[in-house]
Amino acid sequence: MKKIYLGTQWSSPSLTLHPGEGxxxxxxxxxxxxxxxxxxxxxxxxxxxxxxxxxSPVPQAGxxxxxxxxxGGSLGDQVSKMTDPSGSYTTFTYSGHDTxxxxxxxSFDIGESFWSNRPGFSEKYWQRVFWTWP
Numbered sequence: 050m051k052k053i054y055l056g057t058q059w060s061s062p063s064l065t066l067h068p069g070e071g072x073x074x075x076x077x078x079x080x081x082x083x084x085x086x087x088x089x090x091x092x093x094x095x096x097x098x099x100x101x102x103x104x105s106p107v108p109q110a111g112x113x114x115x116x117x118x119x120x121g122g123s124l125g126d127q128v129s130k131m132t133d134p135s136g137s138y139t140t141f142t143y144s145g146h147d148t149x150x151x152x153x154x155x156s157f158d159i160g161e162s163f164w165s166n167r168p169g170f171s172e173k174y175w176q177r178v179f180w181t182w183p
Contacts, residue, residue: 069106071162135143
């Protein structure tokens, strides 16, 4: 679903981008974009079967399974990470051995989206509990 930023608002003003959802922004020149909201302390994000675009539901960077606790883990699950602004991607496949990804376990920055592809499998849920301060 393509949406256009009109200088002060999106072409669809009711557009939302919730924690765990993802987007690809095509920007022709450098600019600062602010996303505001409230960090939730617990999230339960659906990772549907087939293809979807997702991001970490909590503001944390790291390796997708060992740090971000992404619920990949079915043999053949894939995630694809954009590797340059021209739209090239690297695809990582879950190999089923102790959270092993091929060619390696990908890492993502805070707010960085990726494509999740779970061909033929049922949906899973990305469950996280996150505290920003005691």
